[in-house]
Amino acid sequence: MDVANPAPSITVRYPGTLRTYTRGVSKLMVAAADVRHALDQLERDHPELYRNICDETGTVRQHLNVFVNTENVRELSGLDTKLAPGDELTILPAVSGG
Amino acid sequence: MAERVILAIGTKKGLFVAEASKTRRKFELRGPFGSGVPVYSAFVDTRNSPNIFFSSCNPFFGMKVMRSKDLGKTFKETPSAPAFPKDDGRALANIWSIEAGAAKKELLAGVEPASLFRSRDHGDSWEMVEGISNHDHARKWQPGNGGLCMHTIIRDGNRVHLGISTGGHYMSEDGGETFQASNSGVGAGFTPDPYPEFGQCVHKIARHEDAPGRLYMQNHGGWAEWDGPGGRRPDIGVLRSDDHGKTWRSIAKGLPSDFGFPIVVHPHDPDVVYVMPLEGATRTCPGGAPAVWRSETGGNTWHKLNKGLPRKSSYFTIQRDGMDVDTLKTPALYFGTTTGQLWMGREGGEEWECLFDSLPPIHCVKATVV
Numbered sequence: 405m406d407v408a409n410p411a412p413s414i415t416v417r418y419p420g421t422l423r424t425y426t427r428g429v430s431k432l433m434v435a436a437a438d439v440r441h442a443l444d445q446l447e448r449d450h451p452e453l454y455r456n457i458c459d460e461t462g463t464v465r466q467h468l469n470v471f472v473n474t475e476n477v478r479e480l481s482g483l484d485t486k487l488a489p490g491d492e493l494t495i496l497p498a499v500s501g502g
Numbered sequence: 503m504a505e506r507v508i509l510a511i512g513t514k515k516g517l518f519v520a521e522a523s524k525t526r527r528k529f530e531l532r533g534p535f536g537s538g539v540p541v542y543s544a545f546v547d548t549r550n551s552p553n554i555f556f557s558s559c560n561p562f563f564g565m566k567v568m569r570s571k572d573l574g575k576t577f578k579e580t581p582s583a584p585a586f587p588k589d590d591g592r593a594l595a596n597i598w599s600i601e602a603g604a605a606k607k608e609l610l611a612g613v614e615p616a617s618l619f620r621s622r623d624h625g626d627s628w629e630m631v632e633g634i635s636n637h638d639h640a641r642k643w644q645p646g647n648g649g650l651c652m653h654t655i656i657r658d659g660n661r662v663h664l665g666i667s668t669g670g671h672y673m674s675e676d677g678g679e680t681f682q683a684s685n686s687g688v689g690a691g692f693t694p695d696p697y698p699e700f701g702q703c704v705h706k707i708a709r710h711e712d713a714p715g716r717l718y719m720q721n722h723g724g725w726a727e728w729d730g731p732g733g734r735r736p737d738i739g740v741l742r743s744d745d746h747g748k749t750w751r752s753i754a755k756g757l758p759s760d761f762g763f764p765i766v767v768h769p770h771d772p773d774v775v776y777v778m779p780l781e782g783a784t785r786t787c788p789g790g791a792p793a794v795w796r797s798e799t800g801g802n803t804w805h806k807l808n809k810g811l812p813r814k815s816s817y818f819t820i821q822r823d824g825m826d827v828d829t830l831k832t833p834a835l836y837f838g839t840t841t842g843q844l845w846m847g848r849e850g851g852e853e854w855e856c857l858f859d860s861l862p863p864i865h866c867v868k869a870t871v872v
Contacts, residue, residue: 422563456563459593460586467562497562 413489440483512541515862519574545600546870557597584619612652643669670702687750689738691725713772723760724782753801764825810854823866838864
């Protein structure tokens with residue numbers, strides 16, 4: 405494996421409403437060792453999608469949750485949560501109403 | 503094309519567009535656009551072929567600016583929205599006002615946290631206006647209950663007036679490059695100093711182009727009973743300036759309350775001004791009986807306009823951009839309520855009828871004739 409340029413092996417999933425920013429594509433593949441770098445890659449390669457997920461300060465928007473597989477990164481190490489090949493990174497709106 | 507009245511109605515659940523002929527007998531409603539997402543600002547740009555802009559304040563995915571080139575039949579997101587520079591430390595929380603800038607395709611947007619953005623390409627890209635966004639006072643402004651918002655942008659030649667809650671009135675005399683706080687006579691009830699240099703909770707400012715130098719302001723009133731440090735502050739809620747906003751004086755005498763949010767000037771007579779007094783404690787119609795109050799003397803005297811409005815049991819709020827007037831020869835006034843009714847007052851507010859009674863809570867109403 406090329407350590408400097410690892411193969412994209414992390415699947416990023418996001419709500420259908422955001423597919424308008426990825427030309428209708430429902431999931432993306434990124435190469436990243438942790439959540440922060442996965443989001444960095446989205447910022448670089450898909451800036452319109454990224455703006456929906458993070459604000460100008462790089463903070464994940466308040467009412468979104470980020471999961472690695474089934475675990476919310478808030479319960480893990482936040483943006484420093486490690487990723488392993490084959491992991492799924494899922495971005496979902498928090499439950500809300502009104 | 504014959505003249506059409508267009509109402510852009512920003513609600514808690516998206517933007518609606520209502521359209522009627524100039525008789526205003528029947529309004530056709532379209533929308534919601536940006537469905538499910540709050541809309542706090544809308545702007546119908548009539549400088550060329552009409553474009554409708556609105557801000558979509560998405561609590562999940564951030565702020566969007568939407569644009570229609572077909573009079574509000576379809577909308578498309580602009581390529582970008584205002585955003586603070588990455589190293590600024592602030593993040594956009596809302597867009598409270600969109601107005602025309604000086605150049606043909608220039609737009610100005612007032613945002614939360616209180617800052618000003620400029621687009622030179624009709625909303626495709628945006629830049630922060632440093633002169634106010636990084637003003638020495640900017641980090642000292644405090645949010646009110648509605649957030650720290652820049653809600654009013656008024657251009658007057660080389661002057662630019664801004665209304666900030668809670669920051670006060672700021673004025674530029676160099677086309678918007680530099681700004682100064684200009685609040686002499688603008689009171690505040692929530693600080694020991696009744697007349698601070700800045701920090702007032704200005705709710706809305708309005709002007710008429712035929713009255714150079716004159717401005718009207720709905721300020722945060724309701725402080726007549728205060729008996730703490732600094733003493734009572736009656737009548738600080740409705741104000742007027744005759745020197746381009748350098749000094750302000752009260753014109754609240756005769757109103758049932760000096761608290762309210764919107765203030766609107768008649769399109770053809772700068773002496774005619776409208777407010778919607780609310781109870782300061784509840785932000786609802788005094789006694790549950792809504793009424794618009796009109797002055798035909800630039801604020802010296804006021805009288806009530808409530809023919810056709812409910813006489814009891816109505817406890818809604820009209821938000822700062824919830825009232826507007828169209829520009830037909832005999833204009834109609836409009837207001838939208840937090841309980842989802844859109845009212846129209848024919849003959850400048852003489853006789854009211856409810857156009858729509860079950861919209862989502864209304865944040866803003868913009869009336870335009872195209």
